[in-house]
Amino acid sequence: MPRAKTNEEFYKEVNDVNPDIDLYGFYKNGNSKIACKCKKCGYKWTSTARNLLKPKKCLGCFHTEKIFEYPDISHEEFCEIISKNYPSLIITGTYYKGLKLISCTCKDCDYHSRIRVQMLLEKTYKCPICKDGKENIKYGINDIKTINPILYDCLADKSDNDRYTINSRAKTDFNCLCCGKLIKNKSIDKSNRYGLRCKCQDGNSLGEKYFYQVIKSIDENIEVEKYLNGNMSYRYDFYGMINHKTWICEIQGKQHSEKSFHTLGGRTLEEEIENDKLKKDYALSQGIDYYIQIDSKESGFNQLKESIINSQLSKLYSFDNVDWVECYKKSLMSDVIKVTELWNQGNKVMEICNITGLGKGTVRKHLIKANEIGLCNYDHTVRNEIKVLCVDTGEVFNSLREAENKYNIKRGYLSAYLKGQNLQVANKTWIYYDESTTLSGVSA
Numbered sequence: 001m002p003r004a005k006t007n008e009e010f011y012k013e014v015n016d017v018n019p020d021i022d023l024y025g026f027y028k029n030g031n032s033k034i035a036c037k038c039k040k041c042g043y044k045w046t047s048t049a050r051n052l053l054k055p056k057k058c059l060g061c062f063h064t065e066k067i068f069e070y071p072d073i074s075h076e077e078f079c080e081i082i083s084k085n086y087p088s089l090i091i092t093g094t095y096y097k098g099l100k101l102i103s104c105t106c107k108d109c110d111y112h113s114r115i116r117v118q119m120l121l122e123k124t125y126k127c128p129i130c131k132d133g134k135e136n137i138k139y140g141i142n143d144i145k146t147i148n149p150i151l152y153d154c155l156a157d158k159s160d161n162d163r164y165t166i167n168s169r170a171k172t173d174f175n176c177l178c179c180g181k182l183i184k185n186k187s188i189d190k191s192n193r194y195g196l197r198c199k200c201q202d203g204n205s206l207g208e209k210y211f212y213q214v215i216k217s218i219d220e221n222i223e224v225e226k227y228l229n230g231n232m233s234y235r236y237d238f239y240g241m242i243n244h245k246t247w248i249c250e251i252q253g254k255q256h257s258e259k260s261f262h263t264l265g266g267r268t269l270e271e272e273i274e275n276d277k278l279k280k281d282y283a284l285s286q287g288i289d290y291y292i293q294i295d296s297k298e299s300g301f302n303q304l305k306e307s308i309i310n311s312q313l314s315k316l317y318s319f320d321n322v323d324w325v326e327c328y329k330k331s332l333m334s335d336v337i338k339v340t341e342l343w344n345q346g347n348k349v350m351e352i353c354n355i356t357g358l359g360k361g362t363v364r365k366h367l368i369k370a371n372e373i374g375l376c377n378y379d380h381t382v383r384n385e386i387k388v389l390c391v392d393t394g395e396v397f398n399s400l401r402e403a404e405n406k407y408n409i410k411r412g413y414l415s416a417y418l419k420g421q422n423l424q425v426a427n428k429t430w431i432y433y434d435e436s437t438t439l440s441g442v443s444a
Contacts (some may be wrong), residue, residue: 017055018052020428025273071097085123102114137162145163150177167189168187171187172186177196181194208251210327210331215238219240246288250293252294304309344376
């Protein structure tokens with residue numbers, strides 16, 4: 001068996017073939033995803049390692065070299081030209097020189113989209129729904145209901161299943177699975193690959209939530225947000241042990257290979273890639289048997305399912321009995337909705353914290369969002385203090401802060417005690433207090 005080439009050897013081979021490309025990533029095999037940057041124009045993209053060993057033309061340079069001259073004509077003249085090239089196309093936008101995309105509607109299939117002016121003028125556009133681009137629906141193979149039953153359940157018009165395939169670029173309306181609100185004019189293909197995005201969502205990664213539901217259904221003993229041996233420098237998404245084999249799984253979105261959060265104050269792509277390497281090296285040095293990285297750039301039902309099944313986890317677990325549909329459905333349920341339901345049932349913020357295990361700040365953030373979209377009535381400007389009773393003295397405090405100040409209790413300790421953590425707080429016993437609280441020997 002031939003020796004696997006090193007990262008340095010791979011970089012040298014690529015440089016010999018494509019000297020104008022800078023690489024940012026680590027080579028493992030031909031399927032490795034490598035971040036690239038053109039030295040000439042600065043264009044960035046991601047490619048598999050094997051493709052970089054062939055001569056590559058930078059797409060950014062290609063578009064720069066291929067300069068299209070937009071005609072200096074009126075909107076009426078433009079519409080006249082297009083009507084001759086495409087009799088079934090209605091121009092709903094307004095043309096002016098330099099406009100790159102223009103809104104159009106196909107009269108034959110009522111498909112609405114923004115089309116490149118260059119394609120219309122060069123006669124290279126084809127409607128993705130009808131004529132040469134007509135969708136060939138094969139039930140049981142590429143229809144929406146078969147490939148993504150959850151997305152089908154969300155369709156506002158179920159007859160769309162008979163008009164469009166799962167890969168259709170057509171836009172239609174959906175109902176949010178969580179709050180039931182109508183989500184208008186969303187691409188079927190993108191909704192399948194990236195999931196429906198509603199205002200009620202909690203902002204957590206769909207990939208992580210889906211993975212958690214799947215792995216939890218076959219192993220109750222997994223740990224979330226794991227730190228190894230007290231080292232707080234590296235936090236891992238999931239940790240587990242089975243048959244005396246330990247594993248760590250990292251769910252990785254676009255920021256790990258394509259698009260960083262640098263502009264939002266996070267790491268650059270290069271820093272993210274380097275941090276991923278350091279995390280992996282540390283985990284393996286601590287005796288972790290399997291270090292698994294799952295690509296969740298596309299968080300659709302089948303994309304995530306295939307990523308999990310094709311990972312090394314298949315060596316440790318059998319996924320034969322996993323109810324993938326149910327797991328995906330649970331992962332779509334937003335913490336915003338859970339928190340809102342508890343609030344509408346009359347629970348206070350701290351009571352919701354105790355029930356859900358979420359932090360006070362997170363609960364308030366979810367309630368503010370729910371209030372904004374009309375799911376509940378919550379005014380974050382109104383103080384909602386929780387009363388607490390010191391059982392030993394019979395004192396009732398109007399807030400945790402009041403009790404902390406009197407007994408010189410460190411901030412957060414009393415809250416942790418009330419949530420069930422085994423702490424000594426001023427060597428006294430504490431409970432939440434309301435008007436119905438009664439203790440023998442203690443006067444409310």
